[in-house]
Amino acid sequence: MPVAKVGAVVLDCPDPRALAGFYAALVGGTVVEEEDWVDLKVPGGPVLAFQAAPGYVPPRWPAPDHSQQFHLDLTVEDLDAAEKEVLALGAKPLDTEDRSRTFRVYADPAGHPFCLCAG
Incomplete structure (x- = not known):
């Protein structure tokens, strides 16, 4: 029996609302906004979550x-x-x-x- 299940995949980013909008247009789902955090509830999949990260530097x-x-x-x-x-x-x-x-x-x-x- 597993110890845990995936609750969300969380992405740091400079603008959570904008990035959630990008992924909502890409994979569908419902965007739920909080102050510095946005969830994208994807049908049949895990939640994608986006959090504000001051000083964010993207991966290369x-x-x-x-x-x-x-x-x-x-x-x-x-x-x-x-x-x-x-x-x-x-x-x-x-x-x-x-x-x-x-x-x-x-x-x-x-x-x-x-x-x-x-x-």
Whole structure:
């Protein structure tokens, strides 16, 4: 029997409301705001939470001398269509050159890396 279950995945960022809006547009869900904390309640998945972090410095990817800290793998039906949508939402491509792979790497507006993965 497990000791615990995932309650939330929490991302530090400079603007919790803006980053929650980005992910809500990307994966759906309901945004619930508090003062310096915003939850995104995702249907069928764990809560994504966003907290204000003064002096926030985004991870660097790829950088063997600096940790990327974590990343999200997001499954999509069509990589090309999903790529157009995430770029329109404000994501930045990090590693998208090799179109033969089943994943592509992007950064969200606060600089956290995430992958779109073929489902």
